[in-house]
Amino acid sequence: MHFLDRRDAGRMLAAELVPLAGERPVVVALPRGGVPVGAEVARLLGAPLEILAVRKLGAPGNPELGVGAIVEDGTAVLDERSASAVGMTQVTLDETVAREAAELQRRVERYRAGRARVPVEGRTVIVVDDGLATGLSDLAAVRSLRKQAARRIVVAVPVGSGESVRMLAEEADDVVSVLTPRVLFGVGLWYEDFSPVSDEQVLTLLREASAREAGDDDRPQPERTM
Numbered sequence: 001m002h003f004l005d006r007r008d009a010g011r012m013l014a015a016e017l018v019p020l021a022g023e024r025p026v027v028v029a030l031p032r033g034g035v036p037v038g039a040e041v042a043r044l045l046g047a048p049l050e051i052l053a054v055r056k057l058g059a060p061g062n063p064e065l066g067v068g069a070i071v072e073d074g075t076a077v078l079d080e081r082s083a084s085a086v087g088m089t090q091v092t093l094d095e096t097v098a099r100e101a102a103e104l105q106r107r108v109e110r111y112r113a114g115r116a117r118v119p120v121e122g123r124t125v126i127v128v129d130d131g132l133a134t135g136l137s138d139l140a141a142v143r144s145l146r147k148q149a150a151r152r153i154v155v156a157v158p159v160g161s162g163e164s165v166r167m168l169a170e171e172a173d174d175v176v177s178v179l180t181p182r183v184l185f186g187v188g189l190w191y192e193d194f195s196p197v198s199d200e201q202v203l204t205l206l207r208e209a210s211a212r213e214a215g216d217d218d219r220p221q222p223e224r225t226m
Contacts, residue, residue: 001179005193006033006130009158009178010040016176017126017156021045025124025154028052028145030137031107032197037158038128039205047126049209050118051202052144053107054137055100057093059086066133069140070097072104075147077140111202115210121149129157130194131187132177135164142172159190 003009027047029038035051042049057068057078067088068078076097083093127141138155145153152173160177161184169175179190188194 003158003191005191005195006036006158006197007040009130009191010037010128011044012178013037013128013156013158013176014041014044016178017041017045017154020124020126020154021047023124023152025126026050026118026120027126027128028120028141030054030127030129030141031111032199032202033130034128035202035205036197037130038126039209041126041128041156042209043212045126048118048213049206050120051111051206052127052141053104053111054141055104056137057096057100059083060088060092062086066136069137070100070104071140071144072108073144073147074101075140075144077136077143079134079136082134107199110199111206120145122151124152124154125150127153127155127172129155131190132157132160132164132168133184133187135160135167138164138168139171142168146171159184159187 025045025047027038027042028050029035031051031053039049053072055070056066057070059065059067067083067086068076070076125145127138129138132138142153142155154174154176155168155172156176159179162180165175165177165180
């Protein structure tokens with residue numbers, strides 16, 4: 001099975017998450033690719049959509065090969081074995097962290113634009129990404145949300161490697177993956193359309209979600225009876 005695109009994947013993922021709707025969760029999407037997926041999950045579950053900026057720490061000379069990840073609040077994870085295997089030194093690590101931290105700051109400023117974050121303390125949080133390869137970005141997100149005192153953390157993806165799903169299951173309260181192929185090869189191979197997601201697309205989806213939430217808040221509430 002392949003997904004048509006990220007929004008199609010989000011609809012399929014949301015079907016797996018329906019039992020969580022009653023917990024009034026917050027959907028936290030990882031930009032950029034996780035946002036179209038998360039937007040569909042949030043819409044279909046009637047949940048608020050938030051983002052958590054996470055950046056992969058790429059290997060020297062091969063930035064697509066992730067050896068770690070860093071979150072906007074400074075939470076970081078590093079696969080020391082992989083980093084050592086690709087020859088990453090402390091100097092290159094420090095340079096990579098500084099570069100990615102600057103990009104995180106840029107994204108946070110642009111995506112939130114002064115908007116207050118949706119609080120997650122004491123709530124169920126669904127962390128949504130477009131797929132799990134190494135799973136390090138999602139692991140960093142889980143650890144960051146633990147610091148924010150989320151009550152329950154569920155990592156949810158359309159597709160993920162078995163190894164990453166098992167790794168995350170050790171720290172998240174639950175992991176939901178629509179597809180867990182025996183061999184992943186690459187997340188993009190499970191989508192018909194895996195085009196890059198732009199900042200403009202992320203902003204549009206966040207605006208749509210905010211407008212929907214505002215509309216929900218304006219609805220008259222039913223009277224309580226004793």
